[in-house]
Amino acid sequence: MKLRLGLRSYLLLLNGVSIAVILVSVSVTYRYMLLSWNEYVLITCITVGAGFVSLLVHALLTRPLARWIRVLAGETQRVASGDFNTDVPRIGPLEFQRLAAQFNQMSGTLRELFDRLHASEEARSELIANVSHDLRTPMASIQSFVEALQDDVIQDRETFDRYLQTIRLETRRLNGLIDDLFELSRLDAGALELRQQPAAVDSLIVEVLQSYYLHLSEKQIEVDVRLPEDLGPVWIDAFEIKRALGNLLQNAIRFSPASGAIVIEARECADAYVELSVTDQGPGIAEPYQDRVFERFYRTDPSRGREGGGGAGLGLAIVKSIVQRHGGEVGVQSREGKGSRFWLTVPQTRMF
Incomplete structure (x- = not known):
């Protein structure tokens, strides 16, 4: 016994x-x-x-x-x-007090880990739901238009061409979503190698503006570029940073009113970094939502997603991933009805 x-x-x-x-x-x-x-x-x-x-x-x-x-x-x-909301009192001999402190530290670490795990699980569920929605909606639209064309419901040529144009746009939207998802997965996996070289900021901005010239012209938006005269080169992967700046500019164009203005600005920061920012005259973002706008598939107004041209909600997530790989930071300053200012920082000297 x-x-x-x-x-x-x-x-x-x-x-x-x-x-x-x-x-x-x-x-x-x-x-x-x-x-x-x-x-x-x-x-x-x-x-x-x-x-x-x-x-x-x-x-x-x-x-x-x-x-x-x-x-x-x-x-x-x-x-x-x-x-995990536990706190053992530090009483008794010194060894017991140390054990209590270590136990409380372990409990706090476990609490943080499980909170992150819970948040990750919620984000994963939200990601699946949003991906399903963003894929299903254009697919349903394409299917309905194709069936209408196959059933000879459309007789006049003008409507027929309009249906084909809609199918083309929805297909392009699907391709863009799939490309963004693929880009994010490669960024997360570290499959994309950074090819950092010195690059002039003014040339970088000019090339981005040239890519979006038609979009700017369609809405008659003026662009004000503000650069310091003595601004030196930055140490970046030019292709990646142009992608990030392009996403910020695309968002600014999307939410700016017709005949509005967009300000692109560069300025030197502390610790050998340069801040690039894009400011629009859009509806702005409420303060409670500003911390989440860089999350995947997050929209401040889900009802304004596809119908308002709000995209799938991956553009800012890609911007954040690209900038973090460069060792920089991203952020937003915004007030409802006063527009938004999105910014990112990139190094001036070789960081890695």
């Missing part, structure tokens, strides 16, 4: 056994010291009393330790059940 004892009982048992061994040894020693019987009994009683007092003191001193062990056991049970 296996004997199960608690820590306090185990310590008391050990103390009792040691005292018993001492008493027997002392008693035998006293017996051979040529003491009278009365002296022998008196000294033995004193020794036994001292041993009893020692056992009592030991029992009193181990009570706080046993209580602390019960507290720790209760907290570990809460952690085992999934509750």
Whole structure:
């Protein structure tokens, strides 16, 4: 039969056994010291009393330790059940206080990990739902138009051409979404090698503006470029940063009113970085949503997604991934009804 004892009982048992061994040894020693019987009994009683007092003191001193062990056991049970909001009091001996501090640190780390895991799971579920929506909607539109054309429902040439144009646009939208998803997966996997070289900021902005010249002309948007005269080159992968700037400019064009204005600005920052920003005159972003606009598939107004040309919500996520690979940062400053200013930073010197 296996004997199960608690820590306090185990310590008391050990103390009792040691005292018993001492008493027997002392008693035998006293017996051979040529003491009278009365002296022998008196000294033995004193020794036994001292041993009893020692056992009592030991029992009193181990009570706080046993209580602390019960507290720790209760907290570990809460952690085992999934509750990480625990805080063990730092009481008792120094070693126990250190153990409590380490336990609280472990509990806090686990809480952060599970919070991130929970947020990641929610983001994954939202990602799947948004991908499904953004794929299903154009596919349904294409299917309905193709069926209408196959069934000879459309007789006049003008409507027929308009249906074909819609199918072409939806197909292009699908291709863009798939390309963005593929781009993000490659960025996350680190499959894209950065080819960083010195690049002039003014040439970079000019090339981006040339790519979006037709979009700017269609909405008659003026662009104001502001560059310091003494701004030096930046150390970047020009193709990647042009992609990031292009995404910011595309968003600015999409949400700017017709005949509006967009400001593209560059300025030197501390720690050998350059900040590039794109400011529009759009509807702005409410403060509660500004921390999430760089998340994948996130839209401040889901109802304004495809219908308003809001895209799939991957452009800003790609911008963030590209800039982080360069060691920079991204951000947004916005007020509702006052437009938005998106910015990113890139290094002026070789960072890696």
